[in-house]
Amino acid sequence: MTTISEQDITVEKTQNSKLKDTDFNNLPFGKVFSDHMLISRYKEGSWSIPEVVPYQPITLDPSAKIFHYGQSVFEGMKAYKDDNDDIYLFRPLENCKRLNISSKRLAIPEIPESYFMEGLKKLLKVDQDWIPTTSGSALYIRPFVFASGNGFHASPANEYIFIIATAPSGAYFSGKVTVAIEEKYSRSANGGVGYAKAGGNYAGQFYPTQLAIDKGYNQVIWTDDTTHEYIEEAGAMNIFVRINDTLITAPTSDRILDGITRKSILEIAKKEGINVDVRRISVKEIVEAAKNGSLKEMFGSGTAAVISPISGFGYKNKDYTLPELDDSYANKLKTLITDIQYNRSEDPFNWRTKID
Known part of the structure; x- marks a missing residue:
């Protein structure tokens, strides 16, 4: 049956x-x-x-x-x-x-x-x-x-x-999250199981994450497995970066989980008129944007926290702080998505399923 x-x-x-x-x-x-x-x-x-x-x-x-x-x-x-x-x-x-x-x-x-x-x-x-x-x-x-x-x-x-x-x-409050951009370890590899929610993927994250915690960070931003030049995920979450007024996230692949919150954010952002760019994001680009002031936001997305803002990151023994914004995309998108989830707003995407 x-x-x-x-x-x-x-x-x-x-x-x-x-x-x-x-x-x-x-x-x-x-x-x-x-x-x-x-x-x-x-x-x-x-x-x-x-x-x-x-x-x-x-x-x-x-x-x-x-x-x-x-x-x-x-x-x-x-x-x-x-x-x-x-x-x-x-x-x-x-x-x-x-x-x-x-x-x-x-x-x-x-x-x-x-x-x-x-x-x-x-x-x-x-x-x-x-x-x-x-x-x-x-x-x-x-x-x-x-x-x-x-x-x-x-x-x-x-x-x-x-x-x-x-x-x-209860409500999931992550507080101010600082992350270390990983320079050695990888979460997954081409042809591997990174796109699957396999228990072993998470077991393999614990050690390098603890190394980052020991240095004073809360989490790790994972980079690609061959060059470590491109960011891919943030801890156990998908990652978004806002440079000026464009919201950028890496495309899914063998290495990156096809997050349900991630693709929901992309659809809501487009509906709200936010410029969205799904492409590879280099560490160099992020560091340069942090230096010249065009890096406005970084945040992770996932089921538990929905959106978890990142307040700063470390790379090659140097720390970078992100600005605090009153009109952040993170807050706006989290409100829009949770309003749909809790039936506080219309659901133009037909994402809600009522249990009768």
């Missing part, structure tokens, strides 16, 4: 809800988890019909291939409540599509779209009271797939588990 409806999905309710013990006015990002999760298992060539079950640990054999060969991909998305307590998702089919693009690259069986969408809708209805309503908060949603099949042989697994778990999270 590759097409299902919500009615096909069974629900096992928890007997020990954590809801009453959760402080919704003090929600750290991704550390408090809702009562239930969605689970489906791939075995003998097909995925089982998803089930909603109590949030719980997973038991795996020590020889499960996830531990040895890293077959694991994930997504990040959110559910929002508006002032009427109606529930909305933001471009969820894009997350489903990208999860399967990532899966294909790591030789993981793809998830049928109806399993993803109908399963997610069912889960959100069961845990709808976990979607916070305080300003800026949302229910963070983490779909992920990993190899559960056993064996030490270096080959794709024959069994997998698909889970959607959720975590109510």
Whole structure:
């Protein structure tokens, strides 16, 4: 079966809800988890019909291939409540599509779209009271797939588990972020898995990021793998640069994630009449723009923070500070995109999906 409806999905309710013990006015990002999760298992060539079950640990054999060969991909998305307590998702089919693009690259069986969408809708209805309503908060949603099949042989697994778990999270404030432009390490390479949301991509970022933190920066701006002359991403986010009144971002490639927030920002910016340029951006160009005053803004974009402004960067042992603007593109674009997400404005792009 590759097409299902919500009615096909069974629900096992928890007997020990954590809801009453959760402080919704003090929600750290991704550390408090809702009562239930969605689970489906791939075995003998097909995925089982998803089930909603109590949030719980997973038991795996020590020889499960996830531990040895890293077959694991994930997504990040959110559910929002508006002032009427109606529930909305933001471009969820894009997350489903990208999860399967990532899966294909790591030789993981793809998830049928109806399993993803109908399963997610069912889960959100069961845990709808976990979607916070305080300003800026949302229910963070983490779909992920990993190899559960056993064996030490270096080959794709024959069994997998698909889970959607959720975590109510408060407003994400990154504060003033300073970054170091990476001169040695690479996030990904041509022909590699940089465009996939593979767990190993993020594991490989932690060490060079810690080196930057030890030097007083918050994050790393990743550069290309061969020359380190072109910027590509900012930490785990896509990156935008504003030079004069033009908003620039690098094109997606084998090395750069096709961010859903990134492409939403591009469409909104064009609609607002902002000059947009999708092209390679050299470190030299950014440094020169910082020196001559034409570099107005830099910011990262992603699900968690939506937009995270960068206040300064370091390169070759020299620091550069960006101006503080009252009319920044970052603030304007973040307001426009979050107004759509929270149903505070019209949605001219048809990006919202209401959970009825």
